[in-house]
Amino acid sequence: MSLTHSVQQLGTETAFKVLAKAKDLEAQGRNIVHLEIGQPDFPTPANIVAAGKQAIDEGWTSYGPTCGQPDFRELIAEHISTTRGINVQGSQVVVTPGGKPVMFYAILALVEEGDEVVYPDPGFPIYKSLIDFAGGKAIPLPLLEVNDFSFDVEKLETLISDKTKLLILNSPQNPTGGVLKKEDLETIATLCVKHDVVILTDEIYSQLLYDDTFESITQFDGVSERAIILDGFSKTYSMTGWRLGYGIYPKWLVDSIENLMVNSNSCTASFTQRAGMEALSGPQDSVVQMREAFRKRRDFFIEELNKIPGISCRVPKGAFYAFANVSQLPLSSKELENRLLEEAGVACLAGDGFGEQGRGFIRFSYANSIENIGEALSRIDVFVAKL
Ligand code: PLP
Numbered sequence: 001m002s003l004t005h006s007v008q009q010l011g012t013e014t015a016f017k018v019l020a021k022a023k024d025l026e027a028q029g030r031n032i033v034h035l036e037i038g039q040p041d042f043p044t045p046a047n048i049v050a051a052g053k054q055a056i057d058e059g060w061t062s063y064g065p066t067c068g069q070p071d072f073r074e075l076i077a078e079h080i081s082t083t084r085g086i087n088v089q090g091s092q093v094v095v096t097p098g099g100k101p102v103m104f105y106a107i108l109a110l111v112e113e114g115d116e117v118v119y120p121d122p123g124f125p126i127y128k129s130l131i132d133f134a135g136g137k138a139i140p141l142p143l144l145e146v147n148d149f150s151f152d153v154e155k156l157e158t159l160i161s162d163k164t165k166l167l168i169l170n171s172p173q174n175p176t177g178g179v180l181k182k183e184d185l186e187t188i189a190t191l192c193v194k195h196d197v198v199i200l201t202d203e204i205y206s207q208l209l210y211d212d213t214f215e216s217i218t219q220f221d222g223v224s225e226r227a228i229i230l231d232g233f234s235k236t237y238s239m240t241g242w243r244l245g246y247g248i249y250p251k252w253l254v255d256s257i258e259n260l261m262v263n264s265n266s267c268t269a270s271f272t273q274r275a276g277m278e279a280l281s282g283p284q285d286s287v288v289q290m291r292e293a294f295r296k297r298r299d300f301f302i303e304e305l306n307k308i309p310g311i312s313c314r315v316p317k318g319a320f321y322a323f324a325n326v327s328q329l330p331l332s333s334k335e336l337e338n339r340l341l342e343e344a345g346v347a348c349l350a351g352d353g354f355g356e357q358g359r360g361f362i363r364f365s366y367a368n369s370i371e372n373i374g375e376a377l378s379r380i381d382v383f384v385a386k387l
Contacts, residue, residue, distance in 0.1 A: 006132075006133050006134075006135065007133075009129075009132040009133055010129050010132070010133055011125055011126070011128060011129030011132065012125065012129065013124075013125050013126060013353075014125070014349055014350070014353035015036055015037050015038060015349060015353075016037075018036045018037075018337065018341065018347055018348075018349055019034070019036055019037045019347070021341065021347075022034060022036065022341060022347040025341070025342070025345075030345055031345055032341070032345050032346070032347055033345060033346050033347065033368065033372050033373075033375055033376040033379065034347050034365075034368060034372075035346060035347060035348045035364040035365050035366065035368060035373075035376055036347040036348055036349050036365060037347075037365060038174060038235075038319075038320070038321065038365050038367065039234070039235075039238075039240040039365075039367060040235065040238040040240075040290060040294075040320070040367050041367050041368050041369065042238045042286075042290055042293075043238065044237060044238050044239050044242070044275075045237060045238070045279075045282075045286035047278055047282045047283065048237060048239065048275050048278050048279045048282070049275070050278075051274055051275045051277065051278030051279075051282075052242070052271055052272065052274065052275035052278075054274075055270070055271035055274035055275065056271045058274075060270040060271040060273075060274050061270060061271060062270060063266060063267055063270075064267045064268075064270045064273065065267065066258050066261045066262050066266065066267050067093065067094045067095060067254070067257075067258050067261065068093060068094065068095025068246070068267070068268060068273060069095070069270070069273050069274075070090065071277070072095060072273045072274075072276060072277050073090040073091070073093040073095065074090040075277060075280050075281060076090075076093045076095070076246050076248075076280065077089055077090045077092065077093050077248075079280050080093075080229060080231070080248055083206070083214070083216075084216040084218050084219060084229070085219050086216075086218050086219060086224050087224075088224075088248055091251070091254065092248050092249055092250070092251060092254060093246055093247075093248055094246060094247045094249060094254065094257050094258065094261065095244070095245075095246045095268045095273060095276075096232075096244075096245050096246060096247060096261070096265075096268055097243040097244070097245070097265055097268050097269070097272075098232060098234060098240075098243040098244065098245045099202075099204045099230050099231065099232035099234060099245030099246075100126060100245070101245070101247075101261075101264075101265070102228065102230040102232075102245060102246070102247035103126060103127065103130060103168075103200060103202065103230060104130060105247070105257045105260045105261070106166075106200050106228045106230075106247065106249075106253075106257075107130040107131060107133075107134050107136070107166070107200075108130075108134060108260060109253060109256045109257060109260060110165055110166055110198055110253075111131060111134040111135070111136035111165055111166060112134060112135055112136065113135040113136075114135075114136075114137070114163060115134075115135075115136045115137070115163060115164075115165040115166070116136065116137045116139050116161060116163040116164045116165060117131045117136045117137070117138055117139065117164070117165060117166045117167070117168065118139045118140075118141050118156065118159050118160065118164060118166070118167045118168065118197075119131065119138060119139070119140060119141065119167075119168040120140075120141055120143050120151070120168065120169070120170055120173065120355075121140035121141060121142055121143065121354070121355030121356055121357045121358075122143060122175055122176060122323070122351055122354035122355040122357050122358035122361070123143070123168070123170060123173070123174070123175075123354060123355055124170060124174050124175075124202065124354070125353055125354055125355070127168050128140075128355065136165070136166075137163070139159050139164075140355060140356065140357070141155070141156055141159060142155065142357050143173070143176060143178060143357060144357070145314065145323075145325060145361075148178060148314060149173060149176035149177070149178030149314070149323070150178060150179075150180060150181060150184060151180075151184075153184050153187045153188060153191075156188065156191065157191055160191065160195050160197065162195075164195060164197050165197070165198060166197065166198045166199070166200060167188070167192055167197050167198070167199050167200070168199075168200045168202065169185075169188070169199060169200070169201045169202065169217060170201075170202040170203075170204075171185075171201075171203070171205075171215075171318070172205040172206075172208060172209055172316075172317065172318025172319040173205075173318070173319065173321075174204075174205070174319055174321055174354075175321050175323050175349070175351065175354045175358065175361075175363040176316065176321065176323040177314075177316020177317060177318055177319050177320075177321045177322060177323060178316070178317065178318075179209065179212060179317040179318045180215070180217075181215075182215040185215055185216075185217045185220065186220050188217060189217050189220035189221070189222070189223045190220075192223070192226065193221075193222040193223070193226070196226075197226070198226050198227070198228070199217060199223065199226060199227040199228070200227075200228045200230065201216060201217050201218065201227055201228070201229050201230065202230045203216060203229055203230060203231045204230060204231055204232055204234065204235055204245070205235055205318055205319040206231060206236075207235075207236045207287055207291070208235060208236070208291060208294065208318050208319050208320065209317065209318040210291070210294075210295050210298065210316075210317055210318060211317055212317065216229070224250065225250050225251075225252075226250060227248075227250065228247055228248065228249050228250070228253070229247065229248040230245070230246075230247055231245065231246060231248075232244060232245025232246060233245065233276055233279055235319075235320075236279075236287055237279045237286070237287065238286075238290065239275070239276075239279070242269075242272045242275060242276075243268070243269070243272065244268065244269075244272050244273070244275070244276050294320050294366070294367065296370065297320075297366045297367075297368070297369075297370060297373055298315070298316060298320070298322070298366055300370060300373060300374075301322060301364070301366045301373050301377070302314075302315050302316070302322060304374075304377045305322065305324060305364075305377065305380075307381075308377075308380060308381050308384055309384065309385075310326065310328040310329040310384055310387075311324050311325070311326055311328075311329070311380075311384065312324065312325045312328075313325065320365055320366050320367040321363055321364065321365055321366070322363070322364045322366055323351065323358075323361050323362075323363055324361060324362050324363075324364060325360060325361055326360060326361060326362050327360035327361075329384065329387060330387055331387065332350075332359075333350035333351050333352055333358070333359060333360055333361055333362055334350040334352060336350065336362060337349060337350040337362065339383070340362075340379075340380065340383060343383060344379040344380060344382070344383040345379060346376045346379050346380055346383075348362050348363065348364050348365075349362065349363040350362060350363075351363060364376075
């Protein structure tokens with residue numbers, strides 16, 4: 001009995017591993033502050049929950065069209081057209097169980113042996129995992145702290161070759177909270193058009209920006225026919241467990257993605273999509289309230305974290321992650337991840353889990369209450385003082 005090479009190549013998301021470890025410790029009676037998993041701690045807004053319940057009662061419980069319910073696809077197309085300033089049609093929308101399958105399908109459809117894919121490092125770990133899985137060559141694009149976790153566009157140009165098939169962008173970013181600048185996006189767009197590179201733009205945190213307005217690379221000339229937008233409901237509407245996301249694909253790609261869907265999950269849960277209709281068309285106050293709560297937590301967390309000797313952290317501009325530099329401490333980030341969990345009861349993630357450039361960093365998710373964040377900070381402070 002043996003496993004395929006490609007399956008053995010698969011990476012993982014350490015957030016789920018650390019979460020499981022933290023839950024085990026809790027089951028043993030330990031108190032853990034969770035700053036590891038990237039999910040809002042708020043309940044799904046009541047109007048969305050009510051719409052989901054009603055949909056079950058109304059019988060939205062059978063298979064639906066593979067790419068999603070037509071009225072839902074139209075609504076998403078309208079939403080994307082308005083928020084990105086582009087013209088998207090319902091037929092370009094593929095509704096998926098969460099945002100993750102969008103990257104899975106895009107990479108499976110586009111990347112094969114010998115193709116190169118440029119991806120952000122540090123970045124969401126599934127990008128590299130899937131590139132490797134598909135047999136592609138993963139080319140890391142460094143996001144450096146000195147550049148406020150933006151990347152050097154000139155560096156990007158040196159990484160693009162005639163084998164480059166795909167560029168993956170993510171802004172606001174996981175794990176750094178960094179945001180790509182509009183002028184950089186414009187230059188990247190020109191580069192991708194010039195070199196005939198497809199772009200996967202992961203915009204799952206598009207509504208979680210604290211200072212600037214959201215900018216999508218798809219607004220620039222020639223991009224929409226070569227770009228896949230990934231977005232969804234998990235983060236914006238606190239719907240991680242509903243599993244609801246979508247991809248906006250260029251027309252030439254939609255049929256192949258539909259076929260990948262037919263071959264894997266058939267369709268996305270029908271009642272979940274009705275709840276998604278309410279999320280997009282109903283009142284948006286909860287989105288604003290959650291964002292404001294995250295902003296307060298961010299301000300508090302970063303200010304206090306920077307007071308701990310040996311730790312420094314830039315102010316993240318989006319998402320709900322702080323990527324703290326811990327390279328002055330006498331422990332590797334992996335040791336710190338383990339010992340903060342086991343000895344201090346604070347769950348967080350070593351930056352290495354997000355790529356080579358994450359070494360010497362810890363990702364904290366501040367999607368937790370001010371009270372819990374305060375508790376975590378004092379535990380970290382006491383732990384670090386003893387090193
Ligand atoms: N993209 C990024 C950058 C993420 O951080 C996440 C989740 O953490 C996803 C995509 C996947 O989102 P979903 O839970 O909707 O699959």
